[in-house]
Amino acid sequence: MSVLIVGATGTLGRQVTRRALDEGYEVRCLVRNPRKATFLKEWGAELVTGNLCTPDSLPKVLEGVTAVIDAATARATDSLTIRQVDWDGKVNLIQAAKTAGIDRYIFFSILDAEKFPNVPLMDIKACTEKFLAQSGLKYTILRPCGFLQGLIGQYAIPILENQSVWVMGDTAPIAYMDTIDIAKFAVRALKVPETEGKAFPVVGSRAWGAEEIIQLCERLSGREAKVSRMPIGVLRGIQRVARFFQWTLNVADRLAFTEVVATGKSLNASMDDVYETFGLDRKDMTTLESYMQDYFSRIMKKLKEVEFAQAEAKKKQEKKKKKTYPRF
Template sequence: MTLLITGATGTLGRQIARRALDEGYEVRCLVRSFRKASFLREWGAELVRGDLCEPATLLPAFEGVTAVIDAATTRPTDSLSIRQVDWDGKVALIQAAKEAGVDRFIFFSILDSEKHRDVPLMDVKYCTEQFLAESGLNYTILKPCGFMQGLIGQYAIPILEKQAVWVMGESSPIAYMDTQDIAKFAIQALKVPDTINRSFPVVGTRAWSAGEIIKLCERLSGQDAKVTRMPIGLLRSVQRMARFFQWGLNLADRLAFTEVVASGKPLTASMDDTYSTFGIDPNDTTTLEQYMQEYFSRIMKKLKELEYEREKAKEKSKKKKLFR
């Protein structure tokens, strides 16, 4: 089976590519830059140049492809808008997949997208779900709500570097999941017929609030966090201001999504049906405590090694001075 993966250079997409290659699939990655995606070729994937926003580049990438796993999405730093990539681009991708006659289409949406139609990213995800369901393709929709990988830059690194940790609004508890585990569900969906034409939540073992994550990081690092809270009113003011400028539209749309996770309403769901249907053991899912423990263990070990090297360098410097 040959898989076409979009968004393969991203946090989630690279884990999907790695998992698919490890399980023996032939992997083709649609990329805009061969240079930025060179690590995928080193892993064993085939790279094809293409852009979701340039529909003419898509169909050639589907030659010989059996299934598509779409993990692409706009990034906060992108010059293109959410609508251009996550709606226009996805419509073009689904249409190309339909024309190419692919057997399966795996799409990543966001948990509870249907409940937040006023948020551009959530609305676009919901509309794409509906478009895919009506396309005639055999699809599976997976709905995560947060990646554990994002917590490193948001909480762990600022605490280690004694920088401010920003917390907005009431901080909704979120059931974060390791992207390696999410990738496991994506690849498993290709093997399980009961996942066809269905949607599934793909979330972590429990929902964590910002305060709980900060306390966990403090305990594992042995350092106190400097917490700075941003009032929800200020967030809304920045969002309104950004909409006055063309360059600020993507930022404004992202800030609208931030308001969802600052509402205080938990983002989580039962995974019982998901685990049962996919045939995956819930005990194999990484917990947030395990993920953070592993990160801080590696970092603290590295910091001790660096401190040891500095002390050795100081001792050598002192001995040189004594013999001058």
């Protein structure tokens, strides 16, 4: 089976690519800039140049492909807006896939997207789900709600560098999941007919609040966090200002996502039936505790090595000074 992976250079997309290659699939990656995706080629994937927002580029990209795994989304720094990439682009891709006779289409949405019509990305994801369901394609929709990888920059690094960890008030606990594990569900769906025409939550073992994550990081690092609290009203004000400028529209739309976590309602779902349907074992999935423990174990070991090397260098420098300036 030949699989086209869209969004392959992203945090999730690269793990989907790696998983599909490891399982023996012929993998093709749609990229806008091949130079930024050379690592995918080194892994064994075929790179094809195209753009979701350029419909004429898609038919050639889909030639010989039997399945699509769609992990693309607009980034805050993109010149294109969320609507252009996550709606217009996805409509283009789904229509092109239908015309090309693609056998399977795996789409990444967001958990509870339909509950937040006033949040641009959530509303677009919910609309795309409906459009895909009506397309006639054999589809599977996966709904994660947060990546473990994002917690390193948000919590771990600021604590290690004695910088502020920014949190809002009573934010919603989130069931984060490792992108490596999310990729397992995406690739597995290609082999499981029972996943066709259905949507599934793909979330971690339990939901974690910001305070719980901070406490875990403090315990594992042995350092105290400097917590700074950002009122939701301030973020809303920043969002309104950002919407005035074309070049900050994506930032504004991303900030709107704070309305999701500001509800205080947990972003989580039962995974019992999901594991059974996909034939995967929850024991093989990475928990937030083990993910953070592994990270801090590696980084603290590295820091000790650096501190030891610095201490040894200082000793050598002092000995050298003594030899250069002998005492009488």
